[in-house]
Amino acid sequence: MNPFLPVLAALVVSLACAYFRVGLRVWTIAVVVAIAAVGWLADTHWLAIAIPLVVFALIAVPLNLPDFRRSKLSAPLLKLFQQVTPKLSDTEQIALEAGTVGFEGELFSGKPKWATLLKQPKPELSVEEQAFLDGPVEELCRMVNDWEITHERADLTPEIWDFLKKRKFFGMIIPKEYGGLGFSALAHSAVLQKIAGMSTTLVSTVAVPNSLGPGELLVHYGTQEQKDHYLPRLADGREIPCFALTGPYAGSDATSIPDYGIVCKGEWNGANVVGVRLTFDKRYITLAPVATIVGLAFRMYDPDKILGDVEDLGITLALLPRETKGLEIGRRHFPLNVPFQNGPVRGKDVFVPLSQLIGGPDMAGQGWRMLVECLSVGRAISLPSNTTGGAKSAAAATGAYARIRKQFGMPIGRFEGIEEALARIGGYTYAMSALSLATAAAVDRGEKPAVPSAIAKYHATELAREVAKDAMDVHGGKGVILGPKNWIGRGWQGAPIAITVEGANIMTRSLMIFGQGAIRCHPYVLREMQAIRVPEYRERLKQFDAALFGHIGFAISNAVRSFVLGLTFARIGRVPGDAYTRRYYRKLNRYAAALALVADTSMLVLGGKLKFKEKLSARLGDVLSNLYIASAMLKRYEDQDRPVTDQPFLAWAFHDCVWRMQMALDGVLRNFPVRPVAWLLRVLVFPFGRREVPPSDRLGRRVAALLTAPNEARDRLTAGIYKTPNANNPVGRMNALLPDVIAAEPVERKFIKASKSGELKGYDWAAQLADAQAKGVLSAAECDLLKRVRDASFEFISVDDFDPSELEAGRHAKPVLRSVA
Numbered sequence: 001m002n003p004f005l006p007v008l009a010a011l012v013v014s015l016a017c018a019y020f021r022v023g024l025r026v027w028t029i030a031v032v033v034a035i036a037a038v039g040w041l042a043d044t045h046w047l048a049i050a051i052p053l054v055v056f057a058l059i060a061v062p063l064n065l066p067d068f069r070r071s072k073l074s075a076p077l078l079k080l081f082q083q084v085t086p087k088l089s090d091t092e093q094i095a096l097e098a099g100t101v102g103f104e105g106e107l108f109s110g111k112p113k114w115a116t117l118l119k120q121p122k123p124e125l126s127v128e129e130q131a132f133l134d135g136p137v138e139e140l141c142r143m144v145n146d147w148e149i150t151h152e153r154a155d156l157t158p159e160i161w162d163f164l165k166k167r168k169f170f171g172m173i174i175p176k177e178y179g180g181l182g183f184s185a186l187a188h189s190a191v192l193q194k195i196a197g198m199s200t201t202l203v204s205t206v207a208v209p210n211s212l213g214p215g216e217l218l219v220h221y222g223t224q225e226q227k228d229h230y231l232p233r234l235a236d237g238r239e240i241p242c243f244a245l246t247g248p249y250a251g252s253d254a255t256s257i258p259d260y261g262i263v264c265k266g267e268w269n270g271a272n273v274v275g276v277r278l279t280f281d282k283r284y285i286t287l288a289p290v291a292t293i294v295g296l297a298f299r300m301y302d303p304d305k306i307l308g309d310v311e312d313l314g315i316t317l318a319l320l321p322r323e324t325k326g327l328e329i330g331r332r333h334f335p336l337n338v339p340f341q342n343g344p345v346r347g348k349d350v351f352v353p354l355s356q357l358i359g360g361p362d363m364a365g366q367g368w369r370m371l372v373e374c375l376s377v378g379r380a381i382s383l384p385s386n387t388t389g390g391a392k393s394a395a396a397a398t399g400a401y402a403r404i405r406k407q408f409g410m411p412i413g414r415f416e417g418i419e420e421a422l423a424r425i426g427g428y429t430y431a432m433s434a435l436s437l438a439t440a441a442a443v444d445r446g447e448k449p450a451v452p453s454a455i456a457k458y459h460a461t462e463l464a465r466e467v468a469k470d471a472m473d474v475h476g477g478k479g480v481i482l483g484p485k486n487w488i489g490r491g492w493q494g495a496p497i498a499i500t501v502e503g504a505n506i507m508t509r510s511l512m513i514f515g516q517g518a519i520r521c522h523p524y525v526l527r528e529m530q531a532i533r534v535p536e537y538r539e540r541l542k543q544f545d546a547a548l549f550g551h552i553g554f555a556i557s558n559a560v561r562s563f564v565l566g567l568t569f570a571r572i573g574r575v576p577g578d579a580y581t582r583r584y585y586r587k588l589n590r591y592a593a594a595l596a597l598v599a600d601t602s603m604l605v606l607g608g609k610l611k612f613k614e615k616l617s618a619r620l621g622d623v624l625s626n627l628y629i630a631s632a633m634l635k636r637y638e639d640q641d642r643p644v645t646d647q648p649f650l651a652w653a654f655h656d657c658v659w660r661m662q663m664a665l666d667g668v669l670r671n672f673p674v675r676p677v678a679w680l681l682r683v684l685v686f687p688f689g690r691r692e693v694p695p696s697d698r699l700g701r702r703v704a705a706l707l708t709a710p711n712e713a714r715d716r717l718t719a720g721i722y723k724t725p726n727a728n729n730p731v732g733r734m735n736a737l738l739p740d741v742i743a744a745e746p747v748e749r750k751f752i753k754a755s756k757s758g759e760l761k762g763y764d765w766a767a768q769l770a771d772a773q774a775k776g777v778l779s780a781a782e783c784d785l786l787k788r789v790r791d792a793s794f795e796f797i798s799v800d801d802f803d804p805s806e807l808e809a810g811r812h813a814k815p816v817l818r819s820v821a
């Protein structure tokens with residue numbers, strides 16, 4: 001018998017243990033049993049059993065003796081780790097500690113527990129929240145005339161401002177006990193989605209007070225007095241808030257704000273009190289021109305040691321009433337023809353008392369922590385919802401328009417080129433909806449989803465930009481000519497705004513998603529980093545040892561899983577789902593293992609330098625993001641009871657995610673600086689090369705077909721947007737016309753055929769139609785249908801023209817040129 005069989009058995013069992021991720025003891029016992037059993041069954045020489053057992057014992061025994069392992073292996077590694085681990089700055093430390101880890105941690109583990117995802121409750125609105133959507137939100141949408149807002153007034157109408165305040169749209173996140181609506185994140189998101197399609201100006205105005213700013217900061221950190229005073233006033237719009245962090249010298253790098261406040265005594269409401277004298281120059285501040293209360297971030301100094309021994313207290317947040325002496329406010333910026341209120345805020349030596357610090361004097365210097373802790377919640381809702389609502393609306397509008405608009409005798413939606421654009425619109429909208437839903441649900445479960453909120457902000461805004469571009473292309477000239485009849489142009493113009501705000505996207509992708517995700521979501525790295533900060537040596541060593549050996553087992557397991565799942569084309573393993581989606585879960589298992597392997601190796605090989613290798617970090621972030629988006633889609637599919645008719649949307653979006661993951665991983669390996677490591681990783685990740693393909697043309701055709709006709713899958717995709725077919729909602733009216741347009745298509749084909757054959761008399765459409773009826777080519781009812789559809793469609797294909805004087809700006813803006821301070 002072959003004397004190597006016991007060794008082979010040990011290897012196979014070790015691989016199986018790594019694949020199933022069993023513990024050290026189980027592995028040790030399993031290998032011993034395998035060597036002995038295979039040797040005995042194969043009747044090998046006793047030495048063929050004894051030698052492998054001895055060699056294995058030399059490896060396994062030290063690992064199974066904790067004291068020995070710690071002193072001989074972990075202790076020197078701990079010393080090395082302490083030397084090479086880069087010291088985190090205070091701001092990095094705060095960013096890492098803020099927020100919680102949810103299902104993204106499972107994805108990063110390389111072996112996601114799908115049950116954890118699927119048992120999360122299905123997100124649902126309360127009766128009261130649904131009533132708000134069906135009542136005040138519906139009413140608000142009816143009031144919107146976006147041309148009037150964007151072109152004629154450069155502002156919302158006074159009626160809309162009043163309505164927003166009266167119906168507490170600015171108080172959605174303020175608890176009921178303070179007079180707010182106390183809505184769930186899901187309801188907050190649903191409101192933004194519904195109004196987003198009607199007006200980008202409106203949705204930006206509503207989103208800001210409900211996101212990171214005075215309201216949210218006061219709810220979490222305000223003193224009781226501040227809460228009692230401000231929250232009811234913010235809830236009903238007596239106070240309009242803005243929050244000022246960004247300035248000319250501090251944009252993405254917000255911690256470097258040069259704005260400062262000096263602790264001193266000054267006069268406030270006639271009394272001499274201790275406060276701060278503030279000097280600041282802020283820009284891009286949403287709602288500032290109309291704000292009555294300004295949340296201000298500044299660095300606080302106490303040079304005269306009035307408050308204690310510390311001179312540089314750090315970033316601090318204060319509330320400045322509009323009437324504060326010296327506050328310069330009211331001028332406006334003009335963001336890409338989407339004229340929501342936005343402008344600069346400045347002040348020199350502006351005095352406010354310490355009672356105006358958010359949270360009072362005790363919170364001096366805590367500003368950055370407060371902002372980072374709240375950011376994950378606001379960022380998970382505002383922009384993802386805003387852009388998802390916009391994309392849903394664009395999908396409904398473009399699908400309908402592609403059916404109504406005809407060229408070469410056919411609806412343009414039938415042309416393959418248009419189908420491609422429609423498929424992207426449908427697929428991306430499906431992905432965005434699932435992503436928004438997942439992050440809102442995470443907030444409602446009490447999570448502070450730091451990493452998912454960055455994923456949602458980045459990907460929802462990027463995909464929305466793609467959707468806006470495709471929607472514009474499908475609309476052709478109709479999209480380009482602005483005016484009351486254009487429902488798509490302003491959304492396209494405003495798309496880059498969402499990319500820029502709440503952390504500009506290039507930085508979010510390059511620095512934050514993976515940069516934060518790798519350490520936060522990794523099951524061991526944060527534990528290792530925390531372990532080296534434990535003051536007592538024995539405890540430090542114990543914790544480090546546990547994390548380190550867990551990490552080693554984890555890395556081996558990921559390498560094995562990635563390779564095995566690659567070799568088997570991810571066709572193995574028990575997963576949930578139905579016959580249609582089981583293969584999707586398996587694919588995600590494969591890419592989760594690959595991400596965990598490549599991410600770990602990158603951290604090990606590149607260490608602290610990985611932070612500066614932004615292109616690698618961004619691509620790893622893309623893999624994590626697409627894993628998250630794909631999981632969110634599968635959860636949505638399950639929550640909606642596996643609707644068969646949605647499968648083209650799901651399939652298109654899923655294949656797109658997998659394709660992107662593959663290309664991102666390929667990009668990492670192609671550009672990995674240590675080539676031999678990259679070659680090894682390539683074998684483990686892509687044993688048969690890159691086999692994923694983008695969504696097929698056939699699948700794209702099915703998606704396009706769903707978008708261009710009324711059906712339940714289309715209704716589900718565009719659920720929650722304003723579809724009421726009234727005077728100010730052309731998209732609603734186009735959708736209402738769609739059944740007639742489709743019914744008229746066979747009639748129109750008969751008519752065109754007769755016209756082309758020369759059978760019909762007359763030079764224009766009306767004359768030929770009359771002749772078609774006279775000659776019995778079409779019945780009276782058919783002629784009536786064609787006429788009705790043609791008349792109704794004309795409005796949608798026509799564009800505006802203006803008297804030249806109507807396009808002149810009433811007053812010429814005179815921007816102020818400021819000298820450099």
Ligand SMILES: Cc1cc2nc3c(=O)[nH]c(=O)nc-3n(C[C@H](O)[C@H](O)[C@H](O)COP(=O)(O)OP(=O)(O)OC[C@H]3O[C@@H](n4cnc5c(N)ncnc54)[C@H](O)[C@@H]3O)c2cc1C
Pocket residue numbers: 242243244245246250251252253283284285286287335342497500501502503504505506507508510511614
């Ligand atoms: C319409 C609008 C509304 C806004 N509302 C508010 C508000 O209400 N309150 C407020 O305080 N702020 C607000 N902002 C500011 C917004 O948050 C900033 O614009 C944003 O943080 C980026 O700063 P910046 O525009 O100065 O870009 P910059 O910091 O100049 O960045 C320029 C580019 O460099 C990239 N970049 C920067 N650093 C890195 C890096 N390390 N790695 C890779 N890329 C990097 C960025 O991603 C960006 O693409 C608003 C901005 C706009 C445009």
